[in-house]
Amino acid sequence: MEPITQGMTGAAVEDIQERLRSIEYAIDEGERRRQEFGPSTARAVVHFRLDHGLPLGTEVDTNMWVALVDETYKMGDRTLYLRLPNFHGADVRQLQMCLNILGFSAGEVDGYYGPHTEAAVKLFQESIGALPDGMMFPDTFDAIERLHHVWAGKPATGPHPLGAMGFARAADVLESVSISIAAEDPISRNVAGRIWNLASATNEKSGLDIVESPDRKRPDDVAVLVLGTTPPPADFTKPNVVIDDPSTLARRIRTAAMSSKDPVPIVRIQLSPGGPNYNGTFTVSDAQTYAVMLLDAICAAFNG
DSSP states (O other), rough: OBBTTTBBHHHHHHHHHHHHHHHOOOOOHHHHHBBBBBBBHHHHHHHHHHHOOOOSSSBOHHHHHHHHHOOOOOSSSSOOOOSSSSOOOOHHHHHHHHHHHHTTTOOOOSSSOHHHHHHHHHHHHTTSSOOOOOBOOOOHHHHHHHHHHHHTTOOOSOGGGSSSOHHHHHHHHHHOOOOEEEESSSSHHHHHHHHHHHHHHHHHTTTEEEEEGGGOOOOOSSEEEEEEOOOTTTTOOOOOOSOOGGGGGHHHHHHHHHHSSSSSSSEEOSTTTTTHHHHHHOOOOOOHHHHHHHHHHHHHHHTT
């Protein structure tokens, strides 16, 4: 787009003024009536650019316009779902805050509708008996709005371990390392498949892949992770990491990989089914929760 600069008038200027006013930047009433890009509009533009990490200036260029549109979305204005590039904006931030307060961890409130946010949406949808498709259509927005009295004006309590890495860092790790995942049983294969889907959605150049067995690893792999749901046999000699404390999971995976005696570390990760609180069931929600938790831990473990 051609930059919109001081001295211009018209509908485009009016649109910019209304968007800036909607997020509480002051615009002179006379300038608004005349649809004039005057001194107060220029000041508002300067402050907006400063507040959003854009190069200083008084013009509205493409980068500022995109940031301004993002900031003026309100929750429910548009359908949200996992895609590349991720949806981004104030509406996504508000959704993430609501989900975190309601107890469905969307991770870091970064304004990106990434894998962690999609997983939280699916858990919320499942909790209200809706189809857990991770897509924010009006019915799901309405369900969250009906809980307005629960989340309005309240801070999100933490920590939210599923969002430890953040979208940008996780995407960078996935592109920079090659990791293969194998699975021992149907539940583990389900979780492995979900991890692969999440990784591919986070970064289309993801180096994470699924292999049939550890001996089918790729030449450039830095590690092979084997998922299983039962304790390993007594004669098992590879490192085995149990998912019993999400807050330390990444550190334990990293330590296990570093302690491996194999040229390419092979680390077994034992999922919780079979533990003391396991009731014999494993839902779609469980699989998605494990997938998000593991992908985040893998990215943190192999970061750097």
